[in-house]
Amino acid sequence: MSPLAIATLTLATLAATGPAHADGGTMPHVSGKGLVTAYQALGYDTAVQLKDGRGARRHVLWPSNWKVCDQHPRPGSPLPPRAITLTVVKTHESCGDGR
Template identity: 60%
Template sequence: MTNSHTPHAPRARRVPRAAATLALTALATLAATAPARAADDTMPNVNGKSLSAAYQALHNNKDVQLQDGRGAGRHVLWPANWKVCAQHPQAGAPLQHQKVKLTVVKSRELCGNGR
């Protein structure tokens, strides 16, 4: 009796659906190049709000410049853990051709104005 075992071809690796969705979302975010805008093209008031709420008020446009309010140069990896301390332009200002800049700190930290 002979052993006629034949090696199997290596299985193709499958990318999990969640990873593929995350990658496509990241690419779509990087592709956005228009300045952030509210529905009526005016800057909403996002001071004191979570960064997630600020993104929602700006219709999830991630083309927003973020600045660490503590001056430590930290990067935001999870917006739900951060809050807005200052914004430019100010609430109500027209957003035509303006970049939005938000100064943020971690949610448990105080802003420079004590909030």
């Protein structure tokens, strides 16, 4: 099974536990939070592009093992029609800013 298929399956499994949409169609503050918490805040129908904060192009297979270091757009901005970008690292790694 490809990493994309595994990630899709994992997110589909998580979808049953979260809200359907982000509150009010605005970008919530998810930097510094776990990736599962970020998905719950965004709503699982929000298109998300993940970027490896280490630049190693790693794939996120288990969202619970990752945290968000940066987000685009910024909190409070309207959710764009295209995918948002979350920069993530493994939970035991530093974001580079002390988080």
